[in-house]
Amino acid sequence: MANVQQVANYKLGKLIIEGKTKQVYGIPAEPDNVLLLSKDRITAGDGVKAHDLKGKSVISNKTTSKVFEILNSVGVPTSFVKIASDSSFISKKCEMIPIEWVTRRLATGSFLKRHPGVKEGYRFAPIKHETxxxxxxxxDPQWSEEQIISAGFNFNGITIGEKEVDYMIKTSILVFEILEKIWQTRNCALIDMKIEYGVDRNGNILVADVIDSDSWRLWPSGDKRLMVDKQVYRNLTNVTETDLDTVKRNFEWVADQLDHLLPPSDHLVVIVMGSPSDKEHCNKIKHHCENLGLNVDIRVSSAHKTTESTLKLISHFESLNIKIVFIAVAGRSNGLGPVISGNTDFPVINCPPCTKEDVDKDIWSSLNVPSGLGCTTVAYPETAALAAAQAVALSNYIVWSRLRVKRLLNYKSLQKADDETRLT
Ligand SMILES: Nc1ncnc2c1ncn2[C@@H]1O[C@H](COP(=O)(O)OP(=O)(O)OP(=O)(O)O)[C@@H](O)[C@H]1O
Ligand SMILES: [Mg+2]
Known part of the structure; x- marks a missing residue:
């Protein structure tokens, strides 16, 4: 593949590195970024088996870009910036950590060889990770965590120690779980996958390189015989043109599936306040909801004073035919939440704006509800938003993924706080 001068609107700098499946170019106008140009080349067995496959670069680029766009949209820190052309994308310029981070839901392939006695299809819960x-x-010898730490890698000023390895293992599992959820919506089982990490020029550890049909095993309907990933190519002994065409059509099918991902089920979190004086409290809930990617509406309705309008409001939202979660905000005696709960089958979360002085008295009107009502009660705006998100996440893979990422980032920030606080 010749040196390329220009791709789409990008004037390219020097070829930084060329591997088996792609070239990496500098971009003089964007020193923090690189352009990754995919090749029409398929390889297996550490490059021992290799073939030209016309059209593969476009398919791989489409698959990788779609996967990374999803990961970015739910908050996973990745190196992907944006698609540049049919066969290239822009990525943060990284120093790459020379480790493959493998995650598995079902035992198959090399795992079975390394663990004689384990039957194919053994289900890992939690996800199995290997490096x-x-x-x-x-x-590509298997390395333990201790070996990675002992290698003393340092990239862009970051030493890869225990916490960094721990973060990458946790992130690899998270990426697997997110993509597993997404493939479930296309009735495909994600069996295992590998990802790589790089450190950008600001010292951030990012999911990098590519994630495409080379990266995973994917079994439509959970049936190994229907596999559509690179294993089909690995399994070939004599590679004919017809075989290559089958491999390509499989890859194309995968890229198309990602293109036709159904949007997650539509939802709305309706925050209802009994009085406009609760607005500030409601805005806090709204803020937390929006950070989790939830759609929000805020309304004022008093179950005590405008009972008819409260019932109409419920009927209105029920008629929308989407998934609704109500959050009821009423101080003093909370009639609102229980009344909504008694007149709808959607979840109702009470989040009364209690002050420290009156919490003992007021909270009981939310907790001590008549029999037959299933509303729940939380004390803080963030808890209300998280509880609503968990309800929505049951049928919405994007909100589910955001919650999953939030859990990882909470973990990471506490680890960082510990680092900054400890004296020894
Ligand atoms: N964001 C990035 N910044 C800098 N280099 C990158 C980035 N993403 C990927 N690379 C590097 O680009 C190179 C070319 O990729 P390719 O996958 O073709 O290599 P390869 O032959 O498979 O070798 P390897 O076994 O290292 O992956 C690899 O060394 C990869 O680590
Ligand atoms: Mg590679």
Whole structure:
């Protein structure tokens, strides 16, 4: 593949590195970024088996870009910036950590060889993770966490120690779980996958490189015989043109599936306040909801004083035919939440704006509800938003993914706080 000068609107700098499946170019106008140009080349067995496959670059680029766009949209820190052309994308310029981070839901392939006695299809819960040192000449040997830490890698000023390895393992599992959820919506089982990390020029550890049909095993309907990933190519002994065409059509099918992902089910979180004086409290709930990617509406309705309008409001939202979660905000005696709960089957979360002085008295009107009502009660705006998000996430893979990422980032920020606080 010749050196390229320009791709789409990007004037390219020097070819930084060329691997088996792509070229990496500098972009003089954007020193923090690179352009990754995909090749029409398929390889397996550390490059021992390799074929030209016309059209593969476009399919791989489409798959990788779609996967990274999803990961970025739910808050996973990745190197992907944006698609640049049919066969290239822009990525943050990274120093790459030479480890393959493998995650598995079902045992198959090399795992079975390394663990004799384990039957194919053994289901890992939690997800199994493994790490391999990227070293084609030695067939990518498996490395333990201790080996990675002991290697003393330092990239863009970041030493890869215990916490960094822990973060990458947790992120790999998270990426697997998110993509597993997404593939479930297309009735495909994600069996295992590998990802790589890089450190950008600001010292951030990012999911990098590519994630495409080379990266995972994917079994439509959970049936191994229907596999549509690179394993089909790996399994070939004599590679004919017809075989290559089948591999390409599989990859194309995968890219198309991602293109036709159904939007997650529509939803609305309706925050109802009994009095406009509760507005500030409601805005806090709204803010937390929006951070989790929830659609929000805020209304004023008093179950005590405008009972008819409260009932009409419920009927209105029920008629929308989407998934609704009500959050009831009423101080003093909370009639609102229980009244909504008694007149709808959607979840109702009470989040009364109690002050420290009156919490003991007021909270009981939310908790001590008549029999037959299933509304729940929380004390803080963030808790209300999280509880609503959990209800929505049951049928919405994007909100589910955002919650999953939030859990990881909470973990990471507490680890960082510990680092900054400890004296020894
Ligand atoms: N964002 C990035 N910034 C800098 N380099 C990158 C980035 N993403 C990927 N690379 C590097 O681009 C190179 C070319 O990729 P390719 O996948 O073709 O290599 P390869 O032959 O498979 O070798 P490897 O076994 O290292 O992946 C790899 O060394 C990869 O680590
Ligand atoms: Mg590679």
């Amino acid at each position: 391999f040192f990227k070293d084609d000449a030695n067939h």
